[in-house]
Amino acid sequence: MRSAKDFFAPLAVGAPAPVREVPARPSRMIHFFDPSNEKMAAKIPSMVGTVDVLLGNLEDAVKAENKEKARLGLVEIAKATDFGDATQLWTRVNSLDSPWVLDDLTTLVTEIGDKLDVIMVPKVQGPEDINYVDRLLAQLEARAGLTRPILVHAILETARGMANVEEICGASPRMQGISLGPADLAADRRMKTTRVGGGHPGYLVRQDPPAGVEDAINADRAVFQQDLWHYTIARMVDACAMHGIFPYYGPFGDIKDVVACEDQFRNAFLLGCVGAWSLHPAQIAIAKKVFSPSAADVAHARRVKAAMGDGTGAVMLDGKMEDDASLKQCLVILALADQLSAGDPELAELYKEEAK
Numbered sequence: 170m171r172s173a174k175d176f177f178a179p180l181a182v183g184a185p186a187p188v189r190e191v192p193a194r195p196s197r198m199i200h201f202f203d204p205s206n207e208k209m210a211a212k213i214p215s216m217v218g219t220v221d222v223l224l225g226n227l228e229d230a231v232k233a234e235n236k237e238k239a240r241l242g243l244v245e246i247a248k249a250t251d252f253g254d255a256t257q258l259w260t261r262v263n264s265l266d267s268p269w270v271l272d273d274l275t276t277l278v279t280e281i282g283d284k285l286d287v288i289m290v291p292k293v294q295g296p297e298d299i300n301y302v303d304r305l306l307a308q309l310e311a312r313a314g315l316t317r318p319i320l321v322h323a324i325l326e327t328a329r330g331m332a333n334v335e336e337i338c339g340a341s342p343r344m345q346g347i348s349l350g351p352a353d354l355a356a357d358r359r360m361k362t363t364r365v366g367g368g369h370p371g372y373l374v375r376q377d378p379p380a381g382v383e384d385a386i387n388a389d390r391a392v393f394q395q396d397l398w399h400y401t402i403a404r405m406v407d408a409c410a411m412h413g414i415f416p417y418y419g420p421f422g423d424i425k426d427v428v429a430c431e432d433q434f435r436n437a438f439l440l441g442c443v444g445a446w447s448l449h450p451a452q453i454a455i456a457k458k459v460f461s462p463s464a465a466d467v468a469h470a471r472r473v474k475a476a477m478g479d480g481t482g483a484v485m486l487d488g489k490m491e492d493d494a495s496l497k498q499c500l501v502i503l504a505l506a507d508q509l510s511a512g513d514p515e516l517a518e519l520y521k522e523e524a525k
């Protein structure tokens with residue numbers, strides 16, 4: 170067991186000191202691209218400033234024969250691109266049991282460690298996986314002479330990872346957040362779906378048989394599709410909140426179904442997630458819309474704040490009781506609105522106009 174006193178000590182001589190608090194930077198959409206795909210890679214420099222996070226993916230969805238090309242392609246893009254303040258650069262390395270991950274980490278940290286904000290680690294099973302990456306990153310950061318630590322993001326995509334999610338979140342001060350990996354998690358749990366995220370028409374609740382009708386069992390009865398991911402996302406959100414790190418919905422594979430994508434993203438937003446992945450340019454605007462509070466919510470939060478004075482007691486507003494706890498929810502919305510509008514003049518204008 171590591172002593173609490175040592176938790177914030179660097180894990181290698183010469184490595185930068187770990188962060189005490191994970192920086193809360195906008196990350197409404199983590200935009201995935203394959204650096205070995207020349208057409209896709211060519212678009213990346215022009216996307217800087219239009220997305221919160223650009224993520225060079227080296228793992229699944231990159232062909233085995235392209236793993237090295239993807240790694241070197243990411244190095245080239247990172248060296249040639251100024252990401253500015255508005256866009257972060259992340260990567261997803263190959264899984265820890267793969268033949269590629271050691272070279273992924275060694276090459277990326279030593280070549281472009283100063284440009285990389287976060288390394289996403291797939292298929293994390295428990296805190297031991299984070300401990301391994303934590304020490305290795307410290308050694309590589311020291312070798313590269315980095316002055317700020319690279320943060321780590323875990324993907325929740327195994328049943329064991331799910332069972333250990335609290336320990337994973339608390340395994341290192343580098344832990345920045347967790348994303349749901351619904352496709353691998355479904356396979357590992359032996360769920361009987363064949364999709365990348367989203368719902369399923371077979372997972373439903375049916376209205377009771379109507380009374381006083383012949384053959385009531387077979388009568389027309391409304392069905393309500395249920396959310397397959399509710400338990401998983403809610404547990405992930407609690408684990409992240411408990412450790413002061415950020416939860417994210419992951420990918421929505423039905424690129425053409427922009428309506429259901431928006432619904433899935435919004436469920437995650439309402440439950441506490443700060444962002445989702447965009448796999449295709451069409452999903453960027455959806456994530457931006459969903460993970461930025463609406464102007465109406467911001468205006469309402471301001472009214473509650475004004476009505477609540479010193480923040481204690483209870484008041485009536487539009488027929489509803491507001492008190493210390495509803496004010497706290499409103500302050501979450503206002504803090505997010507302030508954070509996002511600081512880097513986005515359009516949002517700043519939207520929130521300002523509503524306030525009038």
Ligand SMILES: CC(C)(COP(=O)(O)OP(=O)(O)OC[C@H]1O[C@@H](n2cnc3c(N)ncnc32)[C@H](O)[C@@H]1OP(=O)(O)O)[C@@H](O)C(=O)NCCC(=O)NCCSC(=O)C[C@](C)(O)C(=O)O
Pocket residue numbers: 200201202203208209212226229230324326349350351352353354365419420424447448449450
């Ligand atoms: C879905 C695909 C195949 C459709 O690709 P496409 O070329 O067929 O689509 P398109 O509509 O024809 O593309 C239009 C234009 O957009 C470009 N484009 C297309 N996508 C992007 C992009 N992401 N970034 C930048 N540009 C992009 C594309 O190159 C094209 O350019 P063009 O107009 O010049 O011809 C493609 O979008 C893609 O490969 N996206 C990334 C997929 C990916 O990263 N998957 C892995 C993450 S999900 C996952 O791993 C699961 C998880 C968590 O592990 C677990 O649940 O277990």
Ligand SMILES: [Mg+2]
Pocket residue numbers: 229291326350352353
């Ligand atoms: Mg996966």
